Amino acid sequence: MARRRASRHLRRRSPFARWTGRLLGLAGTAAVLAAGIVAVTMLLSLDDDEIVDEAPAATLAPEADGQREGSGKAKAPKLTSDQRAQRRRAVELVRSQGYTPATLADYKVDHLLRVLIGEPAGTTPAGRRAFFFVDDEYIGQDATTASAKLRPGRQLEREITLVYTLYGDGDEACCPKGKEVRVHFRWDGNTLTPREEIPADSARLRVA
Secondary structure, three states: OHHHHHHHHHHOOOHHHHHHHHHHHHHHHHHHHHHHHHHHHHHHHHHHHHHHHHOOOOOOOOOOHHHOOOOOOOOOOOOOHHHHHHHHHHHHHHHHOOEEEOOHHHOOOOOOEEEEEEEEOOOOOOOEEEEEEEOOEEEEEOOOOOEOOEEEEEEOOOEEEEEEEOOOOOOOOOOOOOOEEEEEEEEOOOOEEEOOOOOOHHHHOOOO
């Protein structure tokens, strides 16, 4: 019996030991909670950084030369399969007349009135011509004769400006360097009409 009572006495803990254990337990719990709070704060901070990285503050970057208003070099919109087919048929029409398009960018598929500037190919006589289209239908050329230097200017839904460079004194037949004349071609739904007089044939093209 004495041995059992002694064993029980050994197993009992003093009040001081019990309170010490409790305090240590509370301290450990507090440490765990503090660590958890720190971890959550770090995650929230990382999330905020990621949001800032994904959505940086807007800045007004300088426009590239090709994107400035009126430069004519803005990136062309992506074409649908139907629009590509329309442009392809327009190119084939120009080629069937003995010309090749100077650039496909002239053909504005989102406009009612469209144009391609044709350059002579093969044995076709020198000079450029403007080929006009309404939607997918070819409606004719700008003039009965070609022009040595011709390019499109401003293009609207139903109106296209053509820019003719005329010959100056001493200019060679290949390369007119005189004044530029702008002619506005307007589609009224039935007829394409130049609003100004087209320059004379001899002023637009000289035979070498």
